[in-house]
Amino acid sequence: MASSANEDVKGSTGDEGHNSETKDEEKKDDSIFECNICLDTARDAVVSLCGHLFCWPCLHQWLETRPNRQVCPVCKAAISKEKVVPLYGRGSTKQEDPREKVPPRPAGQRTEPEPGTSFPGFGFGDNSFHMSFGIGAFPFGFFTSTFNFGDPRPAAAAHGTHQHMEEQFLSKIFLWLAILFLTWLLMA
Amino acid sequence: MAGMSPSERRLQKELMSLIKEPPPGVSVDTNIAEQNLLHWVIHMEGAAGTLYEGERFQLQFKFSNKYPFDSPEVTFIGNNIPVHPHVYSNGHICLSILTDDWSPALSVQSVCLSIVSMLSSCKEKQRPPDNTFYVKTCNKNPKKTKWWYHDDSV
Ligand SMILES: [Zn+2]
Ligand SMILES: [Zn+2]
Numbered sequence: 001m002a003s004s005a006n007e008d009v010k011g012s013t014g015d016e017g018h019n020s021e022t023k024d025e026e027k028k029d030d031s032i033f034e035c036n037i038c039l040d041t042a043r044d045a046v047v048s049l050c051g052h053l054f055c056w057p058c059l060h061q062w063l064e065t066r067p068n069r070q071v072c073p074v075c076k077a078a079i080s081k082e083k084v085v086p087l088y089g090r091g092s093t094k095q096e097d098p099r100e101k102v103p104p105r106p107a108g109q110r111t112e113p114e115p116g117t118s119f120p121g122f123g124f125g126d127n128s129f130h131m132s133f134g135i136g137a138f139p140f141g142f143f144t145s146t147f148n149f150g151d152p153r154p155a156a157a158a159h160g161t162h163q164h165m166e167e168q169f170l171s172k173i174f175l176w177l178a179i180l181f182l183t184w185l186l187m188a
Numbered sequence: 189m190a191g192m193s194p195s196e197r198r199l200q201k202e203l204m205s206l207i208k209e210p211p212p213g214v215s216v217d218t219n220i221a222e223q224n225l226l227h228w229v230i231h232m233e234g235a236a237g238t239l240y241e242g243e244r245f246q247l248q249f250k251f252s253n254k255y256p257f258d259s260p261e262v263t264f265i266g267n268n269i270p271v272h273p274h275v276y277s278n279g280h281i282c283l284s285i286l287t288d289d290w291s292p293a294l295s296v297q298s299v300c301l302s303i304v305s306m307l308s309s310c311k312e313k314q315r316p317p318d319n320t321f322y323v324k325t326c327n328k329n330p331k332k333t334k335w336w337y338h339d340d341s342v
Pocket of ligand 2: 050052
């Protein structure tokens with residue numbers, strides 16, 4: 001993408017385009033990989049969940065500077081050591097181990113994709129999800145059980161707890177299932 | 189740029205970009221900055237169509253070797269200190285990004301633009317209500333003042 005943008009610029013300036021101008025353009029393209037703190041090309045790069053790029057040493061120093069108020073330097077979103085993602089470019093896995101450096105860069109986290117065959121949502125009977133797949137009752141029964149927004153469910157967990165997150169996750173899955181089912185009905 | 193400290197490297201980069209692409213009404217005194225990268229003087233013009241149109245001000249930036257993790261010390265200097273509800277007659281500025289809300293992603297340029305916009309949004313030229321007391325009692329370094337940030341709408 002960057003190279004095509006460069007070609008556009010070159011094309012518009014034509015043959016008279018000076019070398020220095022194209023160089024500047026290239027520099028500007030590079031600047032999207034600059035650390036937001038030291039303004040150099042990010043080394044031991046990490047990216048925050050809000051998408052902002054930093055050198056890990058730079059970000060670490062900032063987090064140390066204000067330990068009780070850790071916000072993204074760019075957008076002020078909450079930020080923490082645990083929630084930054086290291087970026088490994090092709091050339092970045094050289095012999096030198098980034099962990100040798102102080103401070104160690106947080107490691108990348110991998111979550112295994114869920115196995116596609118067994119759906120963990122089914123058989124969750126004792127919870128507040130009741131799915132009725134009887135075609136007659138569909139879609140109303142389906143909708144009332146799935147779209148219970150703001151419903152004061154007696155079993156609802158307190159906001160922010162792990163269980164609550166799980167429930168939200170599940171209801172999202174059910175919502176998608178409903179959409180899939182609907183499209184399937186329409187297609188059929 | 190070899191042999192420079194991280195703060196000097198960053199200041200050198202900022203200086204170059206400020207010389208190359210200065211924001212409207214803002215220019216850096218290159219002689220002073222090149223003598224000592226930790227001390228800059230910025231010339232600033234009051235924006236057209238505001239109460240400060242036609243006025244010229246000087247801003248002094250002092251950086252520590254912890255910059256940009258540590259905010260710069262920014263004051264108006266010279267014989268024309270803007271008359272503004274957040275600017276004391278000794279040049280101290282009550283602006284949260286200069287202390288509590290400082291972030292290392294801010295820069296000399298973004299500080300200048302904030303100050304320009306602070307001046308531009310002013311509706312009535314007046315000193316802060318506690319100007320006399322503050323100027324008599326304050327530390328020379330405005331960063332030592334525990335500012336209580338009043339409304340930013342003025
Ligand atoms: Zn950096
Ligand atoms: Zn951010």
